[in-house]
Amino acid sequence: MKLYINNIHYESKANADETLLNVLRNELHLTGTKRGCDIGLCGTCTVLINGQVKRACKVKLSQLKETDKILTIEGMAANGKLHPIQEAFIEANAIQCGFCTPGMVLATKVLLDKNPKPTRDEIKRALQGNLCRCTGYQQIFDAVELVARKLNK
Amino acid sequence: MVRRIDAIEKVTGAAIYAEDIFLPDMIYAVPLFAPHPHAKIISIDTAKAKVVRGVVGIFTASDVPGELRTGGVVQDHYIFAKDVTRYSGDVVAMIAAETLEAAREARDKVDIKFEPLPALFSPVDAMKPGAPKIHPERENNICCHYPVRHGDTDAGFKKSDKIIEREYKTQHVEHAYLEPEGCVAIANADGSVTVRGGMQHPFTAQKFTARATGLPVNKVQIIQTTLGGGFGGKDDTISIICARAAIITLKTKRPVKIIYTREESVRESYKRHPFHVKFKAGVTKDGKLQALEANIVADAGAYCSTSPFVIWRPTVQCTGPYIYPNVKCDSYAVYTNNTFTGAMRGFGSPQINFAIESFIDELAAEINADPIEFRRKNFFTQGCTTHTGQKFDNHKVAIAEVVNAALEKFDWNEKFGKCSRGAPDANGNYYGIGMACSYRGVSLGHEGKDFCAAIIKITPDAKVELEVGVAENCQGLKTVMANICAKELGVEVEKIIYKDVDTLSVPDSCPTVASRGTLVGGNAVIDAVRQIKEKMAPVAKNIGAHSSFEDIVSACHSMNIELHALGTWQGPPVSWEETTGQGNAYFTYVYGCQVVELEVEGKSGKVRVKKMLGAHDMGKAINPEMAKGQIFGGMVMGMGFGLKEEIIHKEGVIQNLNFDKYRIVTSAEVPEMEALIVENRDPAGPWGAKALGEPVNELMGGAIANALYYATGVRFRETPIKAETIRTALSLRRSISD
Numbered sequence: 072m073k074l075y076i077n078n079i080h081y082e083s084k085a086n087a088d089e090t091l092l093n094v095l096r097n098e099l100h101l102t103g104t105k106r107g108c109d110i111g112l113c114g115t116c117t118v119l120i121n122g123q124v125k126r127a128c129k130v131k132l133s134q135l136k137e138t139d140k141i142l143t144i145e146g147m148a149a150n151g152k153l154h155p156i157q158e159a160f161i162e163a164n165a166i167q168c169g170f171c172t173p174g175m176v177l178a179t180k181v182l183l184d185k186n187p188k189p190t191r192d193e194i195k196r197a198l199q200g201n202l203c204r205c206t207g208y209q210q211i212f213d214a215v216e217l218v219a220r221k222l223n224k
Numbered sequence: 225m226v227r228r229i230d231a232i233e234k235v236t237g238a239a240i241y242a243e244d245i246f247l248p249d250m251i252y253a254v255p256l257f258a259p260h261p262h263a264k265i266i267s268i269d270t271a272k273a274k275v276v277r278g279v280v281g282i283f284t285a286s287d288v289p290g291e292l293r294t295g296g297v298v299q300d301h302y303i304f305a306k307d308v309t310r311y312s313g314d315v316v317a318m319i320a321a322e323t324l325e326a327a328r329e330a331r332d333k334v335d336i337k338f339e340p341l342p343a344l345f346s347p348v349d350a351m352k353p354g355a356p357k358i359h360p361e362r363e364n365n366i367c368c369h370y371p372v373r374h375g376d377t378d379a380g381f382k383k384s385d386k387i388i389e390r391e392y393k394t395q396h397v398e399h400a401y402l403e404p405e406g407c408v409a410i411a412n413a414d415g416s417v418t419v420r421g422g423m424q425h426p427f428t429a430q431k432f433t434a435r436a437t438g439l440p441v442n443k444v445q446i447i448q449t450t451l452g453g454g455f456g457g458k459d460d461t462i463s464i465i466c467a468r469a470a471i472i473t474l475k476t477k478r479p480v481k482i483i484y485t486r487e488e489s490v491r492e493s494y495k496r497h498p499f500h501v502k503f504k505a506g507v508t509k510d511g512k513l514q515a516l517e518a519n520i521v522a523d524a525g526a527y528c529s530t531s532p533f534v535i536w537r538p539t540v541q542c543t544g545p546y547i548y549p550n551v552k553c554d555s556y557a558v559y560t561n562n563t564f565t566g567a568m569r570g571f572g573s574p575q576i577n578f579a580i581e582s583f584i585d586e587l588a589a590e591i592n593a594d595p596i597e598f599r600r601k602n603f604f605t606q607g608c609t610t611h612t613g614q615k616f617d618n619h620k621v622a623i624a625e626v627v628n629a630a631l632e633k634f635d636w637n638e639k640f641g642k643c644s645r646g647a648p649d650a651n652g653n654y655y656g657i658g659m660a661c662s663y664r665g666v667s668l669g670h671e672g673k674d675f676c677a678a679i680i681k682i683t684p685d686a687k688v689e690l691e692v693g694v695a696e697n698c699q700g701l702k703t704v705m706a707n708i709c710a711k712e713l714g715v716e717v718e719k720i721i722y723k724d725v726d727t728l729s730v731p732d733s734c735p736t737v738a739s740r741g742t743l744v745g746g747n748a749v750i751d752a753v754r755q756i757k758e759k760m761a762p763v764a765k766n767i768g769a770h771s772s773f774e775d776i777v778s779a780c781h782s783m784n785i786e787l788h789a790l791g792t793w794q795g796p797p798v799s800w801e802e803t804t805g806q807g808n809a810y811f812t813y814v815y816g817c818q819v820v821e822l823e824v825e826g827k828s829g830k831v832r833v834k835k836m837l838g839a840h841d842m843g844k845a846i847n848p849e850m851a852k853g854q855i856f857g858g859m860v861m862g863m864g865f866g867l868k869e870e871i872i873h874k875e876g877v878i879q880n881l882n883f884d885k886y887r888i889v890t891s892a893e894v895p896e897m898e899a900l901i902v903e904n905r906d907p908a909g910p911w912g913a914k915a916l917g918e919p920v921n922e923l924m925g926g927a928i929a930n931a932l933y934y935a936t937g938v939r940f941r942e943t944p945i946k947a948e949t950i951r952t953a954l955s956l957r958r959s960i961s962d
Contacts, residue, residue, distance in 0.1 A: 102244035103237015105452070107402045108486045112883040115402055144237035153235070161231040164849040167857065168698035169234030170402040170452035176235065199892035202883065204400050204453050205698055207856030208891045210849075 073137045076101065077146025085132060092116045092127035095143060103144035103173045107202075114201030117174030118143050124181050124200070144173035147180070156180055159218035160211070167205030174201045179215050187223055189215065226717055226847055228703045230450070230696070239450040242406030242422045247479040250408070251280050253320040253472055254327040255488055258309035259336050261876030262343035262358075262561040265307055268316060273333040278326030282334065283318045283472055290438030294464065296428060298367075298528040300359055301564070303436055303464050308341070310358055311526035311561055312877045313492035320472050320480060345876055347500070347523050347558035358526060358559040365559040367524045368532040370539040372805030374611040375550030377506075380515025384506025388590050392503075392579035393942040394925075396523075396871035397496035397864075399568055400888050403452020404489035405462045408481045409469035416443035417470045421462060424454040424697050425735040429463040430727040436467035437474060444470070446727040454697045455861070456567035456737065460529050461493040487881040494566035495871050497522040497534050497557065499575035503583050505548070511593050511601045516548040516611075520555040520576065525564035531557035533671045534567065538576035540809040543611050544584065545623040545663040546602040551611035553805065561876045567737060569858070573664060573922035574865055578943055581660035581926030586939060595930070596631065596659075600624065604663060613806040620904035622815040622841040627661050629900050630817040630839035639821060646937025646957075652826035656935025660926035661817040665810025666908075666915045667740035667795060674795025676744035677731040680709065680752040682787035686777040688715060691723040693733020694745040699917055700850040701741045707846055708746045708910055712753040715773050731790075739814075739915035742846060744793055746910025752791025759785055796908060812906050814914050816840040818859060818923035820931050821895075829951030831867055831932070833893070836860075836924065839900035843914030848901055851916055855899035858920025864889045865921075866928035870944050 074081045076099070085094050092109075095101045095118070104127055107113035111129040118127045119142040120135070135141075147154040156179050159165075166172050175198065182189055182197040189197065194215045195208075203211065233239040270282045285292055285306035295301045305314040316336060321327035344350040344358065350365040358365055381387055407421025417439065423429045426446040434441045446466065451458065465482055473480045484492075504517040520538060524531040535555040542553045588598035604610070606621045631637075636657065644654040668674050681689040690709050696702045702722045710717040723729070733744070763785060764776045771779075780787055800807035821835040838855040845851040868887055872879040880886040905912025925943055933939050938953045 096243070097246075100246060101237075102240075105241070105403070106243060106483075107404070108883050110486075110882055110884060113402060113486075148236050153232070157235040160235050161227055164228070164853050166228060166231050166234050167700070167853060168402070168451060168453040169230070169239055170241070172234050173237045195891045195894070199890045202402060202888060202890065204402055204455070204861070204888060205857050206853055207858070207860035207897065208894050209856040209897050210853055211891070 072132060074141060075137065075139065076141040077143060083132065087131065087133035089132050090128055091118065091130040091132065091135065094132060095127060101143050101145050105170055105173060107170065114174045114178065115171055117177045117201060119177055119181060122181065122184060124178055142177065144176060147176060155221055156218050159214040163210050163214035163217050165206060165211040165214040171201055171203040175203065175211055183219060183222065188219055226703060226707050228700055229706050229722055230702060241403055241452050242408060242420065242449045243483045245408045245420060247408065250479040250481050251320050251322060251476065252324040252327050253318045253469065253480055253482050254331055255315045255492065256317040256319060256331050256334055257491060258305055258312055258314040258316060259338050260309060260340050261312040262341045263309050263338040264341055265305065265309065265316065266337040266339060269335040273319065273330040276326055276330040276333060278322035279330045280320045280322065280476055281472065283320065284316065287475065288436055288471060290436045294432050294435055294467065295528055296460065296530060297532050301460065301527040303467055311563055313563055315492065318468050318472060320476065343561040343876055345560055345562055345873065347521050347560060350558045350560050358561065367528050367557040367559050368535060370536050370555045370805060371803065372539055372542065372551055372553040372611060374613065374806065377515040377517050377550045377552045380550030381506040383508065384514045385509040386590055387504065387506045388587055389504045390583055390586055391941060392501045392582060394499045394575040394578060395943055396498050396563065396873065397568060397869050398490055398871050398886055399455045399457030400886065401453025401455060401457055404484040404486055405465050405493065406483040407462065407466050407469050408479060409466065409473040410479045411473040411477050416445065417474060418445040418447065419466045419470055420447045420449050421466055422449050422451045422458060423462040423466065424451065424458040424695060426695055426725045426727050427732045428459055428735055429466040432463035433467045433470045437470050442728065448695055448725050451696060451698055455569045457493060459735065460566055490881045490886065491878055494529055494564045496568035497524065497565040497572065497575065501576065501579040503579065505587060507587055507591060509591055511591060511598050513546055513548045513602045515550040516543055518542045518553040522557045523562055523565060524557040524559050525562045526559065527564040529564050529566035531565065534572040536671060537665065538572040539805060540612055540665060541573060541576060541663065544580035545604045545661060545815065546584065547604060547608055548611060562873050563878060569861065569921045570918045571738065573918065574862065574925055577660060577662050577922045578925035578929065582929045582941065585930045585933065612809050614808045619812045619906050622902060622904050623661060623663060626815045626817045626839045626841050626902050629902055630819050630837055631659065633898065633900060634819045634837050636819065643934035645934060648826050654824040654826060654935035656931040657819065657821045658927045658929065658931030658934060659817060659819040660923040660930065662919065662922055663813050663815050664919050666812050666814055667743060667810065668734065668738050669810035670798045670800035670807065672734060674734060674744065676733040676748040676793045678745065678748035678752045678791040679730055680756055680789050680791065682756065682777055684778065684781040686719065686774040687721050688713065688719050689721045689723060691730050692745045692749060693725065693730045694736040694741045695725045697736050697741065699741065699854060700847065701745065703850065704742055704846050705745050705749055708749050709753060712750055713756065739917040739919065742913050743909045743915060746913060747793035748791045750910055751793060752789040755789035755791065756787055759787060812908050812914060814841055814919050816919045816923060818927050820924065820927045822931050822935065824932065824935050824950060826954060829947040829954060831947065831950065833863060833895040835896050836863065837898040837900065838920055839902055840916060840919055841902040841904050842916040843906040843909045844903050844912035845901045846911060846913050851901055852899040854916050855920045856897050859897060859924050860889050860894055862921050862924025863928065866925040866943055866945060868944050868946060
């Protein structure tokens with residue numbers, strides 16, 4: 072089927088019951104989407120489908136329409152320029168092993184698209200489906216607040 | 225602030241982890257696990273599996289060309305179970321196929337006939353005389369034992385007004401790195417093998433792979449890919465997986481990819497040792513500690529792994545930062561048929577410090593003393609002699625300093641007065657704060673030789689290639705090494721081209737463990753820079769004082785002065801006498817204190833952590849923001865250890881193999897946190913830096929147990945302290961008082 076990912080048209084030959092995660096990683100080699108648990112609980116495979124947070128390991132191709140707009144981490148930086156969320160993650164030292172980072176960045180995008188000035192508690196709730204074992208989350212919250220301040224200027 | 229040098233690749237998804245490698249003609253291999261934790265293997269029938277379309281080969285113990293058994297300390301770990309399985313994560317076979325799906329399908333068709341053997345799931349049973357032996361070649365199931373004998377504890381107890389005995393227990397903990405184990409192995413045309421994978425210690429993987437394949441070490445190249453978390457957990461298991469991948473690629477002559485699922489990872493990989501600690505202490509009524517007897521029993525599981533190190537460190541640190549003039553300690557790690565246990569962030573210290581710091585508060589309560597004043601009365605002081613006979617005079621003994629800094633910042637005195645102490649508020653809820661503090665030996669100490677190397681090569685166009693023998697473990701090591709190199713050399717950090725560890729390029733620099741990366745790597749880098757500068761100095765003098773780095777490099781190049789250097793660092797001497805446990809165990813020490821504020825919902829027993837603070841003397845913070853990141857991450861992991869995480873074995877089989885049942889702390893649960901950097905520069909460290917990664921993970925368990933006591937009035941002596949445990953204890957107390 073045809074897939075529209077990061078404003079690019081792709082063609083997948085996979086079966087309809089294949090997961091989006093496997094298609095992204097193994098067929099299209101968009102490997103920024105990570106695999107951590109395969110049961111939709113760690114958040115490392117987070118992608119956005121029509122602006123909503125989805126766990127790619129729980130999405131089957133059969134559930135997708137060709138018109139669905141899929142955004143992965145590879146689509147966040149545009150024209151060689153980092154997205155402000157990505158810049159903030161670097162600036163706030165929100166990255167350690169980096170395995171949760173793509174999912175965290177995408178979940179942050181959805182949060183800020185819906186709520187440009189989130190409180191600390193709103194940030195904590197919005198990211199609770201994305202596990203991080205390294206940072207203790209604090210500098211990730213700092214990054215979200217930093218970019219929110221910048222975008223609201 | 226210097227940014228992480230790997231930040232852009234990680235934030236864009238471009239960083240290459242093991243699973244992100246795809247090679248032409250690559251095959252996939254999956255593990256087939258033991259059908260029973262302790263069983264005799266009668267037969268392995270692969271006939272039905274072999275005919276599954278796409279299967280390339282099925283590999284068992286009989287396919288191992290080199291040594292079947294491996295291990296970093298004791299070689300007792302079967303890389304394929306042969307004849308007998310010893311725990312449920314033992315791998316009986318690897319199935320390789322054209323696709324992952326075919327490999328998995330074939331795995332389901334392998335038929336293993338087995339006969340269960342009597343199994344041991346508790347160290348107490350395993351230590352009983354006549355218990356079945358898990359490793360028949362050994363005398364008994366005791367994997368290792370360390371004693372300390374210092375002074376005369378009987379005399380110390382006689383001087384005491386009160387003698388108090390307590391027991392504490394801790395659980396199996398999963399590292400829960402978000403990236404499961406993975407590697408890709410390639411057989412090269414010259415008979416050598418290259419393995420790329422996510423391991424903490426490329427040199428361990430190299431040794432394990434060489435041993436299993438029978439290849440000389442210089443025919444095994446290990447290249448570390450970006451690592452998706454380790455915390456001590458990506459050592460033995462991933463090294464064994466690398467060895468299996470190498471065996472398969474050497475046989476099939478095709479690139480082999482092994483990527484574990486979460487369930488496979490949790491099933492095979494080692495856990496943190498559960499501890500059972502018994503303390504007996506004597507104290508005078510004016511609050512002076514007189515004697516300590518400690519008995520520590522740790523569950524090693526089926527294989528030795530790093531058990532000797534994991535129980536040696538808590539033996540050295542069994543008193544906490546307190547002077548007991550008389551100490552007797554015995555620590556044991558014991559084989560069982562549970563999942564094997566090994567290194568996890570702290571090397572036994574989160575367990576022993578939970579016990580030590582709970583016990584100190586209990587002692588204070590027994591003599592009606594304030595827990596902080598009681599600590600201060602017994603703290604290590606500058607120039608003191610510890611229970612291993614080591615005089616602390618070569619570094620700043622900063623225990624009082626970190627505790628004072630932490631408590632003051634936390635408003636301890638005010639908040640401590642507000643603790644519920646068993647009397648709930650109008651809503652039936654409780655409020656409490658607690659603290660814990662520690663001292664900790666830096667680097668390996670007497671565990672092993674302490675060496676590190678760094679290579680600097682400066683290209684004619686003045687780019688600085690840097691390779692260090694310690695590995696990036698996600699903590700930011702590459703960034704710190706690049707920072708040190710750039711500053712010492714007087715160039716911008718952008719000039720540094722950092723080369724990931726390649727075992728055929730840089731000398732074996734011992735494992736990146738024990739929070740030693742910054743200290744040992746930094747010192748080796750400084751030594752390499754010193755040599756480069758010595759080569760450049762006369763040239764610089766010739767071409768003039770105002771010449772740039774580029775000019776000097778260019779001049780050196782034209783004069784055929786090669787700007788290469790191999791920097792090395794060798795740890796200062798340490799000593800240890802095995803039978804009495806006396807000696808200078810580590811060459812220097814760090815000090816830390818963590819404080820927690822929490823609320824307990826009386827009805828449910830649920831704990832809401834409101835605030836955590838960590839104050840750590842790390843010598844010198846080379847990158848303060850990254851140092852804070854370590855403190856935050858360590859405290860949150862410690863919070864999981866204290867309150868919720870536990871690997872559950874049932875008859876040796878793990879019941880919670882994925883994040884649905886093994887719950888780590890989420891963003892919604894973390895409290896406000898504060899990190900205090902205390903700096904007493906150490907003569908042994910680069911720019912005075914010491915260690916941080918593990919100290920930050922060894923205190924929250926004890927701090928939480930103490931806070932729960934000052935909240936509810938109930939002393940909890942077993943981790944994790946889950947809501948249902950608290951609820952049961954509170955309702956039991958209500959029913960007694962009714």
